[in-house]
Amino acid sequence: MSEPKFDRRTVLKAATALAAAGLAPGLLFAQSGSGARSVKALPSRDEFVIRGATILSMDAAIGDFARGDVHVRDGAIVAVAKEITLPAATSIDARGMICMPGFIDTHVHLWTSVCRAVIRMDDPKFGYFPVTNRLGPHYAPEDSYRSVRLGLAEALSAGATTVHNWAHNVRSPEHADAELRGMRDMGLRGRFSYGPAQGMPNDKPMDLDGLAKIKREWMPNDGMLTLGINSRNVGSDPNPLRGNVPLNIVKQEWSGARALGLPITLHTSGPSPVKYLDDAGLLGPDVQLVHPLLTTAEERQILKERGVSYSTSPVGEARRPASAGVIQLAELLEAGVKVSLSTDNASSYSFDYFASMRMLYALHQHRVGQRVPLTAQRLVQLATLDGAVDLGIADRTGSLKPGKRADIILVRTGDINIAPAGDPYETLVSFAQPRNVDTVIADGRILLRAGRFTALDHAEVLKEAAESVAALRARANWN
Numbered sequence: 001m002s003e004p005k006f007d008r009r010t011v012l013k014a015a016t017a018l019a020a021a022g023l024a025p026g027l028l029f030a031q032s033g034s035g036a037r038s039v040k041a042l043p044s045r046d047e048f049v050i051r052g053a054t055i056l057s058m059d060a061a062i063g064d065f066a067r068g069d070v071h072v073r074d075g076a077i078v079a080v081a082k083e084i085t086l087p088a089a090t091s092i093d094a095r096g097m098i099c100m101p102g103f104i105d106t107h108v109h110l111w112t113s114v115c116r117a118v119i120r121m122d123d124p125k126f127g128y129f130p131v132t133n134r135l136g137p138h139y140a141p142e143d144s145y146r147s148v149r150l151g152l153a154e155a156l157s158a159g160a161t162t163v164h165n166w167a168h169n170v171r172s173p174e175h176a177d178a179e180l181r182g183m184r185d186m187g188l189r190g191r192f193s194y195g196p197a198q199g200m201p202n203d204k205p206m207d208l209d210g211l212a213k214i215k216r217e218w219m220p221n222d223g224m225l226t227l228g229i230n231s232r233n234v235g236s237d238p239n240p241l242r243g244n245v246p247l248n249i250v251k252q253e254w255s256g257a258r259a260l261g262l263p264i265t266l267h268t269s270g271p272s273p274v275k276y277l278d279d280a281g282l283l284g285p286d287v288q289l290v291h292p293l294l295t296t297a298e299e300r301q302i303l304k305e306r307g308v309s310y311s312t313s314p315v316g317e318a319r320r321p322a323s324a325g326v327i328q329l330a331e332l333l334e335a336g337v338k339v340s341l342s343t344d345n346a347s348s349y350s351f352d353y354f355a356s357m358r359m360l361y362a363l364h365q366h367r368v369g370q371r372v373p374l375t376a377q378r379l380v381q382l383a384t385l386d387g388a389v390d391l392g393i394a395d396r397t398g399s400l401k402p403g404k405r406a407d408i409i410l411v412r413t414g415d416i417n418i419a420p421a422g423d424p425y426e427t428l429v430s431f432a433q434p435r436n437v438d439t440v441i442a443d444g445r446i447l448l449r450a451g452r453f454t455a456l457d458h459a460e461v462l463k464e465a466a467e468s469v470a471a472l473r474a475r476a477n478w479n
């Protein structure tokens, strides 16, 4: 078993110590400004064969292998087969491991990651919204960069290879640039959804000129990063925690995004706005909604017809009061709506895709049960291939298929919390934890091996995150 890779207590201790020492933000940032940063190069894309793994391809035509090999070259999957004879290639011994596509997290607010040092679930003063609303306006681009790196380091260690970064604290184009640099420097695939800034007036649209600038400067890149927008809540939510904009602002922002060919994402916390949006002619296959809790049967039919995707974040949604609704996975699947899985944030709980699948299954069984059968295989599909479909990147990731990019993870099945292992899908949903993730490969780069980062200096990521949250608290006069 590997050592713990990520220690929440280290962040808390360091943040507290820095805050107690009264270090000024200027001093903290003088120590490592983003301009002078030296980021370690990502590992190269080598040729190798993963050998002897239990292969879950998530591709219907290829299927699974109780024991099989995967050939990777120049960042792409070349072959998936029972046995690949290629003596010259480097071998990765994957006996006793599950080889599968990396997890695809379809909605997460990476900018809040450092706030985990402050947020508490059992004290409303320190809840997610009070903390992020209070610290959000004080973010410098460097804080955004550090927070994105912290979140992605954890996501990577938990087996994610693609993350949809829902950035709703874009205080300037420089903040967006910092978040994108954070994503690029970590080597994971992802969508960056540009948004408004925390505390912005609801009658003001997001900075669409800034969005166009970011598109010019960042797109297209090497195919690892894509761009979209996120929208503030809309409709009749009487208690919006992230703003609630009138229809004219929604139309302005969405048409601005569509003019640039960019997809759109929106939270649907509170009363469902699906009918409202459809009546305004706004829904289409470029829209992803988040938190499917209160849709009606009529609305689900609309979602199916318009090709809209819905992302569910079961760990966070399960913490909401019953009045907020229930996760309507069964209803969405029955209606033929596209669904995917997400974690929402790394500041209220840890990134754990296994726990997300487990929670989703438990909630489904608790409410619906066998009336709508839900298999472990389908849950793994929601966390991988269905995420790629949601984000519009299933042509390049989400399954182990020759021609797709090599976004692959290996999960050990011989560890104490799994062995003796039975069905591999059952293993992943009922038993596995992030600590069982042995290897993470993104676009052919081996970023985690034997449970350890191959290139990332994660101690530095932790130190910078702790500095950042201490500086944010100081700037917000919150010590």
Ligand SMILES: [Zn+2]
Residues within 6 Å of the ligand: 107, 109, 166, 267, 290, 344
């Ligand atoms: Zn969210």
